[in-house]
Amino acid sequence: MTVTIKESDLIESIADAVQFISYYHPADFIRHLASAYEREQSPAAKDAMAQILTNSRMCAEGHRPICQDTGIVNIFLKIGMDVRLESGQDLQEICDEGVRRGYLNADNPLRASVLQDPLFTRRNTRDNTPCIVSVELVQGNTIDVQVAAKGGGSENKATMAMLNPSDSIVDWVLKTVPLMGAGWCPPGMLGIGVGGTAEKAVLMAKQSLMEDLDMADLLARGPSNPTEELRVELYEKVNALGIGAQGLGGLTTVLDVKIKSFPTHAASKPVAMIPNCAATRHVHFTLDGSGPAELERPSLSDWPDVHWAPDYKASRPVNLDTLTPEEVASWKPGETLLLSGKMLTGRDAAHKRIQDMLAKGEQLPVDFTNRVIYYVGPVDPVGDEVMGPAGPTTSTRMDKFTETMLGETGLIAMIGKAERGPVAIESIRKHKSAYLMAVGGAAYLVAKAIQKAKVVAFEDLGMEAIYEFDVVDMPVTVAVDATGSSVHQTGPQEWSMRIADISMKKA
Template sequence: MTTIINEQDFIQSIADAVQFISYYHPADYIQHLARAYEREENPAAKDAIAQILTNSRMCAEGHRPICQDTGVVNVFLKVGMNVRFETTLSLQELCDEGVRQGYLNPDNPLRASILTDPLFSRKNTRDNTPCIVSVELVPGDTVDIQIAAKGGGSENKAKFAMLNPGDSLVDWVMRTVPEMGAGWCPPGMLGIGVGGTAEKAMLMAKESLMGDIDMYELLQRGPQNKIEELRIELYEKVNSLGIGAQGLGGLTTVLDVKINTFPTHAASKPVAMIPNCAATRHAHFVLDGSGPAHLSPPSLDLWPDVHWAPDYNKSRQVDLNSLSKEDVASWQPGETLLLSGKMFTGRDAAHKRIQELLSKGEPLPVDLTNRVIYYVGPVDPVRDEAVGPAGPTTATRMDGFTEMMLSQTGLISMIGKAERGPVAIEAIRKHGSAYLMAVGGSAYLVSKAIQASKVVAFEDLGMEAIYEFEVKDMPVTVAVDSTGTSVHTTGPATWRKRIAEIPLVAI
């Protein structure tokens, strides 16, 4: 019997799904993260997880994005061979139209991050299309759809290697995870694909991230096969690295490790690893010809009783409007600051434009003297919002611009997520600057500290334009102080030693 899939039902299902996953974490992620929060002993990591959990609940209640990076959409289709599509569009076009409608939804507009040309013009498509579609024809009369929104911070940390057949997967993972830094916003999960060919291994790694997080249940019942034994081994060894939430050091770096395998050539051992971040977003549904899919919201009872708020007793309040180099020099590594006043935003494209203007001797459109720049590309506001979700982007992408910004513009400090590399740290030390870290995965929570927002330069860059934000008590941590001390080095090193002395237990 042939099943007819209506064009509009398919498009509506995709549109509804990208909205749904933008503000609902999967229940399994919330449950495992709540256990990690209860178990965490590092105060900085525990505070970061509290922000992520609080942000998650706020997004579920307010139907606004978990992260400002609403991702590149990945669609995995298993199309039954007894299915007929009532449409003149291709599957790619159907998925793209669903993504377009979902991302341009006026009640919850999602950030457009996709660029038409990766090499030259890099012009934003403004609707987050095209998406990435993978199709498999299978027996049956339904269309099975898994959809995910994958943020750039975690996608950029994807790793691939062609190992020799006798090489150890565990050894490769343990060498590779520390190289990934914290730009993928841990705690999350690792998806691993082994076998097939290069592209098959990468696809398997990505697909493995669609599965439920079940490490807690696996540890309780014990492994039943060699893959499960390997998952547990990697889970325990990766957490023993002490990287922790946001790379600050702590007990939980990963909540789960997933592994997919496929037969491979006798001379080959392709391995791929892709992390999922604190903004884990995916959904699964089936179309059977009866209409568009319906996704059931998770119960708010799933969220733990965690409600992060600024701690005025333990945090230093900073007036950005009167900030001086002497103030910056007084900040201590790991110290929590609450920022109030005006700051500018700027990401890769804006930094490149500034570089081009300086090289030509032309004036900058904004005066950065004694100012702070926030690495962020915000979501557009709705209703009474000053700005939409506006969490930090990965700071290391701006490392190559740091010396220029600190030596030629008068910039005094920077805000982003994750660690800085040695080139940036040396520039920070040389110029007595500082790097402040906001929590990745808490974009809606952070946006509540932004009282006003306006574009002040490079408007054509869309979300990568330079904005001026006025903030009140925006929470950040001193990640690199004016002497060049980095908590992303000291924190994990301390917790790696501590973890070696305590038994790992199920989270």
Template sequence: KFKMMNPSDSIVDWVLEMIPQMGAGWCPPGMLGIGIGGTAEKSMILAKQSLMGSIDMAQLKARGPRNDIEALRIEIYDKVNALGIGAQGLGGLSTILDVKIFDWPTHAASKPVAMIPNCAATRHAHFVLDGSGPVYLEAPKLEEWPDVNWTPDKAAIRVDLDTLTPDVVQTWKHGDRLLLNGKMLTGRDAAHKRIKDMLDAGEPLPVDFKGRVIYYVGPVDPVGEEVVGPAGPTTATRMDKFTRMMLDQGLLAMVGKAERGGDATKAIAEAKSAYLMAVGGAAYLVARAIKGSKVVGFADLGMEAIYEFEVSDFPVTVAVDSAGENVHQLAPLVWREKIAREGLLTPA
């Protein structure tokens, strides 16, 4: 996001206006990088560079701000989290983990401000090119990382995709946690565009979508004995313009990340379908629920081909149910009111 502000404009107010518009496609909770000053181009570079720092908001708040920039970081951090957007946009206390700000001298009559969000799962390496030769980055030691062993929640609802019916889909309510089992199709931007072109031309599709569930993903190629490489969801909003078309093919439900727009939500409700949200920013862990994979259409598209996955206890949350109830709209409102009423983010 970028805005050429007037010198008297409030950066905090602008950030609070922009954050809800950004949706959940950036996989909150994460970091905000903000660049202030210079030119339009310089402010964007500053915002990106600021994200290279370590997360230290807890330490900053513990000792207190020592300058105006640090005070601004804390103010934005507190007020953004008070919005209640939460992890994955599903509502909660943590929308951002830190705010980083770099500034630069600028013309007295302008105030260029740029903001870049960064997923908390983003990794970055730092090195310096000093002219002495190539840089060799040491591979990370896996034993230094925690061993993540996920087990299904006993309260989650197991779903058999191979026998799924519209009646079952209509029993799901927004916020329900499901464990998908069975065969699931995939498809993202390129596949949806080609499907549209083929339908417009009256050509038969390579796959029958009637009674199926589609996962918005472009899986990475497998390595070694892997069935599939990292296979995290892509942002579903980009498929909104194809939603009604796909539902007309008999699709029962869709799986992706982030929110759906108004038109897509309306189409889902009219078709008595559902949109399910997988966890963004955890592609490797998501892939562990995929036990089989084969290309069933558009092989020339590579990772954007249509695959058929065999999944086991694939975890999702019902984000839009068959009545059109949208958790990305409802949950943040509930949490915003709860945070304000109970003072959940107020220091003890």
């Protein structure tokens, strides 16, 4: 029987879904993260997970984004061949309108991150459209819809390879995951697609991330087929790498591993891997012609009783307004700091403009002398908020600018997420600077430390403008100290050895 589904129902459902996933983690993700938190033995990783869990509950209660990077929207549609879609627009236009309404919602405006031209102007579309639409025609008279928001930090770690038929998937994954660093904000999950062709493998990897996390159940009952056996093997071996939450070293790097496969050419073995970060966001619904989807809200009882708060006894207070190079040089790797005072913000576009201005001998609009810069593109505030969710962005994108910033502007420290590369670390060591790490996936929690905020330069860059934040007790970890020692190197090394020792004792 043919069923008519209205264009307006699909648009409204997508708009609602975009809002829904911005502040609700899937319940299965929370359960697996809560279990990992209970098991974790690394103090740094456990603290990071506590911040992520606390942030998640705050967002569920306050209906504000889990992460400042509210992602690029992926929409997967399975359209029944007995469906008549009542519309005067293309399917892409319908989906874009749903995304547009969701992102421009006045009660919870989401950060616009999509650029119209990836090659030249890179102009922001201001409404996060267009979205990425994937369509399958299937038997039936319904439209099955999955909506996901994928942050740039995890999407940038997507990897694809054409292996030889005899090559080991396990070996490739274990070689590739350490190269991903921590910019994808672990703990999360890995989606793996194997077979088909290059583009099919990548699509399957992305689609696998839409599946519910069930690793806890799988470990409890044991694998029942070769694919489940491979999932368990990869889960255990990836976690044995000791990368841990935020790359700080620990027992849990992945909460689950998903695998989808498809027949392939005899000479080929396409494989793709895409991680989902600590801001895993997706929802599934079905339209049957009876109206827009009704999304079931999770219960707050799904969240564990974890409420992160600053540890004043174990943390060093830092006054940013009186900070000196000598004080920066005294910070130790892994030390927790609570920052108070005025900091500047800036990320890719601002750094590029600063570099160009310095090359031309132009005066900068901001004095960076003895200042700290925070790599962030915040969400706009609503109501009485000073600033919307404002978590850190991946710091390695600023590595190419580090020598310029430290050598020519007077900057003395930087804040971001994940590791720094060798070029940046050498510059930090050379200038006796420091790199501090905030927790990716705790954006709303971090924003609560911001007491005042104003744009001080490059307003035309939107969320990439330079702000001045006045913060109180903003939590950070010393990730690279003035000697160039990096906790993203020492932490995983230490915990991979500890995990190996634990495994030997169990055996």
